Amino acid sequence: MNALVTYLAAALAVLVVIVLLFVARARRTARPGGGLPPSGRSAGGPAQSPRSGPLRLTPGDRVRIREREYAVSATIRLVEGDWSWVQHLLDDGSGTRHWLSVEDGPELELVFWTAEPGATVTPGAPTIELGGRRFTWAETGQARYTATGETELPSTGTMRYHDYQSGGAARLSFEAYGEEGWRVSRGHLLDLADLTIHPTPELR
Numbered sequence: 586m587n588a589l590v591t592y593l594a595a596a597l598a599v600l601v602v603i604v605l606l607f608v609a610r611a612r613r614t615a616r617p618g619g620g621l622p623p624s625g626r627s628a629g630g631p632a633q634s635p636r637s638g639p640l641r642l643t644p645g646d647r648v649r650i651r652e653r654e655y656a657v658s659a660t661i662r663l664v665e666g667d668w669s670w671v672q673h674l675l676d677d678g679s680g681t682r683h684w685l686s687v688e689d690g691p692e693l694e695l696v697f698w699t700a701e702p703g704a705t706v707t708p709g710a711p712t713i714e715l716g717g718r719r720f721t722w723a724e725t726g727q728a729r730y731t732a733t734g735e736t737e738l739p740s741t742g743t744m745r746y747h748d749y750q751s752g753g754a755a756r757l758s759f760e761a762y763g764e765e766g767w768r769v770s771r772g773h774l775l776d777l778a779d780l781t782i783h784p785t786p787e788l789r
Contacts, residue, residue: 639782640687648673648783649783674736682770699772720756730742
């Protein structure tokens, strides 16, 4: 009798585990994109995954970020060890320097940047105050880059950087290409749904 009770208890436990696994799998497959970040309005070809759209932007493409449209004037691809990311320089005719950075790690990270040419702060401190906000140091490094399109840079070279964060979405970046001085920029995180991509027809 005890053996039968033990067998039934074990069988019930196995059944509960199977039911829980089935429910968890059903919830994952019910999420938009099958568990990937939502694709929003990104485009770039029917065979292209939602994540690859921002990575595949090239000079001549156009991208709408929230309510404003930009032309991609240049692309800078950077490599640091096993890590790589892309920066797309954007032109909206205003004369202000903007760009979109794309990091395709465990999670796709999109940041929209705006240059701060009048900023007098320099990197290195654990925290930096700028524009009434306090930024905390996040990472420092040096990468090799390859540039295509309209830049004032050599086609290849090195770039040093110091990155800071504030809250969940605000960013502050210091970059120096080659032997030039620091370029200061402020940024904020985007969702993939904030982008609408219009590839150049003849290149797609």
